[in-house]
Amino acid sequence: MAQKGIQDYYPDDYAICYGCGRMNKHGHQIKSYWDGDETVCRYQPEPFHTGAQNFVYGGLVASLIDCHAAGTAAAALHRKEGKELGVEPLSRFVTASLHVDYLAPVLIDQEILMRATIDEIKGRKVVVSIDLFSKDSLCAKGKVVAIQIPDDYLSKYN
Amino acid sequence: MAQKGIQDYYPDDYAICYGCGRMNKHGHQIKSYWDGDETVCRYQPEPFHTGAQNFVYGGLVASLIDCHAAGTAAAALHRKEGKELGVEPLSRFVTASLHVDYLAPVLIDQEILMRATIDEIKGRKVVVSIDLFSKDSLCAKGKVVAIQIPDDYLSKYN
Numbered sequence: 001m002a003q004k005g006i007q008d009y010y011p012d013d014y015a016i017c018y019g020c021g022r023m024n025k026h027g028h029q030i031k032s033y034w035d036g037d038e039t040v041c042r043y044q045p046e047p048f049h050t051g052a053q054n055f056v057y058g059g060l061v062a063s064l065i066d067c068h069a070a071g072t073a074a075a076a077l078h079r080k081e082g083k084e085l086g087v088e089p090l091s092r093f094v095t096a097s098l099h100v101d102y103l104a105p106v107l108i109d110q111e112i113l114m115r116a117t118i119d120e121i122k123g124r125k126v127v128v129s130i131d132l133f134s135k136d137s138l139c140a141k142g143k144v145v146a147i148q149i150p151d152d153y154l155s156k157y158n
Numbered sequence: 159m160a161q162k163g164i165q166d167y168y169p170d171d172y173a174i175c176y177g178c179g180r181m182n183k184h185g186h187q188i189k190s191y192w193d194g195d196e197t198v199c200r201y202q203p204e205p206f207h208t209g210a211q212n213f214v215y216g217g218l219v220a221s222l223i224d225c226h227a228a229g230t231a232a233a234a235l236h237r238k239e240g241k242e243l244g245v246e247p248l249s250r251f252v253t254a255s256l257h258v259d260y261l262a263p264v265l266i267d268q269e270i271l272m273r274a275t276i277d278e279i280k281g282r283k284v285v286v287s288i289d290l291f292s293k294d295s296l297c298a299k300g301k302v303v304a305i306q307i308p309d310d311y312l313s314k315y316n
Contacts (some may be wrong), residue, residue: 013211016211017215018206018207018215019209019217024206025206026204027215046184048183048184049176050174051176051252052171052172052174052175052250057176058177058221058224058225058228058252058253058256059176059177059217059224060176060221062217062220062221062256062258063220066217066220067217092210094209094216094260095216097259097260098216098258098260099256099257100253100255100257101254102253102254
């Protein structure tokens with residue numbers, strides 16, 4: 001059985017995200033893992049995720065960075081609070097801001113690797129930096145400000 | 159026959175983008191239109207484009223902003239050079255940087271409206287600001303730095 005990703009510990013109500021929800025059959029279902037003080041995520045683009053020929057469209061790069069960062073933020077706060085994955089409920093984060101610098105084209109037939117570092121944890125806010133690689137080349141750098149979702153978030157809007 | 163969008167004037171080689179390519183049957187196929195000095199784009203999310211319940215995932219918001227900005231950049235430079243859509247070939251742009259501030263949840267069952275303004279055109283660089291609305295509420299603000307693709311772009315990487 002494959003190792004559980006951070007996103008596998010999201011509560012069911014928050015596991016339907018197109019980018020990272022294990023219960024969204026249409027989506028990317030990305031999985032992020034701790035690797036020391038960083039987190040990693042690998043994703044194989046589909047042949048139709050094209051931007052120009054042979055390259056991934058920029059929106060996918062932004063989506064992967066966004067969801068990997070949200071998962072990293074949740075795991076980072078969880079760890080800071082001394083909690084273990086799978087023992088206590090994992091918080092869910094929303095993105096306050098997303099910034100992506102596109103440095104080089106991302107190849108569509110190669111697995112994408114992302115590495116995330118945690119810049120800051122302050123109250124409900126976690127800032128995450130992400131390097132995205134294709135075939136060992138750094139192709140994009142992302143910075144995400146993620147905010148822990150308040151307990152009444154779903155009830156407030158639904 | 160529906161009015162042609164800016165993206166309908168992309169050369170075939172650049173019309174396969176998942177976000178905005180008319181030839182990508184899997185993708186969003188967004189279409190942007192001039193509205194005075196601004197451009198507009200409307201998009202109906204699919205039911206499975208969820209983030210949390212009833213809300214669109216952040217990656218789609220980023221993708222739509224990115225592709226609407228790239229189309230707007232192309233049309234803006236075209237217009238600045240005194241060219242008309244459909245008469246001379248439309249340039250294609252890549253994104254150098256994308257920034258999105260997420261202000262409020264985007265409803266999944268409502269049409270999304272984006273309005274773009276052109277902040278700057280300088281050489282091959284065009285800077286575009288985008289407001290994204292759901293049900294008349296401003297839900298996200300985007301800023302994109304787009305760069306006109308050099309003529310040898312595809313041959314250089316392929």
